[in-house]
Amino acid sequence: MGLFDIFSGKKALKQTGILNGFCDNHIHLLPGVDDGIQSMDDALELLGMMEAAGVKTVWCTPHIMEDIPNKTDFLKMHFEKLKSLYKGNIELHLAAEYMIDSLFQERLENDDLLVHANNHVLVESSTVSAPYGFKNTLKELMHKGHYVLLAHPERYRFLEKKDYVELKEMKIRFQLNLTSLLGLYGPAVREKAEMLLAEGFYEAVGTDTHRVKRWQQMEEQKISKKIIKQISEIQGL
Secondary structure (H helix, E strand, C coil): CCCCCCCCCEEEHHHCCCCCCCEEEEECCCCCCCCCCCCHHHHHHHHHHHHHHCCCEEEECCEEECCECCCHHHHHHHHHHHHHHCCCCCEEEECCEEECCHHHHHHHHCCCCCCCHHHEEEEECCCCCCCCCHHHHHHHHHHCCCEEEEECHHHCCCCCHHHHHHHHHCCCEEEEEHHHHCCCCCHHHHHHHHHHHHCCCEEEEECCCCCHHHHHHHHHCEEEHHHHHHHHCCCCC
16 A cells, blocks of 8 residues: 555554664674674674665664673674675665673773764663663763764663653663564553654664564565654654
């Protein structure tokens, strides 16, 4: 159907045009380094799908945490291999998604960070509870001269509306998972994402894709014209 469904007011994501010119600020595309894409073939297949959808820019953001202690040079080596094999038009960049834990403290102290666009550092937390010294760590990161980009804040069950307001007052910047709005993490996360989006909390959008099938599933999900408009108004980093 070329128009939004006249009954539901929704349309499949791939038909909305929102991915045309899109910058994916958070994706686990770098193969074989974390729980994301595992093979170079899958990485190249996914890039082909993204290019077909009109995606312009991709930030590879592999996990770095105590359980997945990727070293900076190791990730850079794998990223250069990906770039050498990819022959398409998407702009590829490397950053990381840092779990706030003791390993992150170590990397922060040593100024050993893979930074995102315009000196942002993408960080995450357990979805269940805040890490020890959560806000102090964010302040320390900013004191070091970085901007904090908090990955998928809508997924953190320990955060309430007042907490989001406090974080924004601290100048923490929020990255939306597009998949959250599509209900792929459940209705509670979707509701939070819609609230934060409607109130202008987000500065960046990513898909947090870990699998080729997840990207395909995402493209088929229905989304409303209202939500698409709100996403298009996010200014970016």
